[in-house]
Amino acid sequence: MKSLPQSCTQCFEEFKTALEDLRVYTQSSKSHPLTDNQTRELIINFEVAHELALKVITKYFEKEKKGPFSGSRDATVEAFHADLIDDGKGWLDMIIDRIQYNPVYPINTQKEFINNIINKYIRLLNRFEDKMEKELY
Numbered sequence: 001m002k003s004l005p006q007s008c009t010q011c012f013e014e015f016k017t018a019l020e021d022l023r024v025y026t027q028s029s030k031s032h033p034l035t036d037n038q039t040r041e042l043i044i045n046f047e048v049a050h051e052l053a054l055k056v057i058t059k060y061f062e063k064e065k066k067g068p069f070s071g072s073r074d075a076t077v078e079a080f081h082a083d084l085i086d087d088g089k090g091w092l093d094m095i096i097d098r099i100q101y102n103p104v105y106p107i108n109t110q111k112e113f114i115n116n117i118i119n120k121y122i123r124l125l126n127r128f129e130d131k132m133e134k135e136l137y
Contacts, residue, residue, distance in 0.1 A: 008059035009136055015052035019125055022049045026122045029114075039114060043101070046117045050094055053128055057084060060135070084131055090124050097121075 006014075025042040028034070034042060054072050057079045061067045069075040072095050080088030093116070101113040 006059065008056060008063050011052065011056045011059045012132055012136055015049065015056050015132075016129060018045065018049040018052050019129055021045045022117075022122060022125070026118050029118055034114075039110070042114065042117060043110075046121065047098065049125055050098065050121075053125060056132060060084065060132075084135070085124070085128055086131070087124055087127075090120060094121050094124065 022042070022045040025034075025038065025045055028038070029042065054075055057075050058067065058069065061069070061075070061078065061082075066078065067075070069078065073092065076085070076091045076095065077088065079085045080091065085091050097109070097113050097116055101109050
């Protein structure tokens with residue numbers, strides 16, 4: 001059985017759930033050091049929230065009859081120009097950090113990546129949630 005494509009609003013609801021999960025991990029990291037398992041969970045939750053944010057952006061532009069985009073960078077730049085996000089550089093940094101943080105590569109970027117998630121990226125995702133809440137409802 002074929003399923004219907006998700007709407008922008010449905011994608012946004014999934015994003016909000018993932019962002020709330022990420023908030024739990026970022027808040028707990030402020031009260032005590034994260035265990036290795038919690039660190040992995042924080043990264044996974046961030047990646048899920050970011051992917052869903054990008055999916056919301058893509059669905060929003062589909063609804064507006066814009067796109068398709070060749071990748072996350074193009075969608076991010078277009079979202080900045082459309083005022084869906086307010087810090088284009090910060091969002092592009094998220095993409096770069098995700099690319100650089102790859103357990104396959106020998107570069108150890110995990111500590112900086114975690115720090116950026118907790119101190120920068122969660123704020124960007126929160127502001128995106130606020131903006132999209134106004135756009136969609």
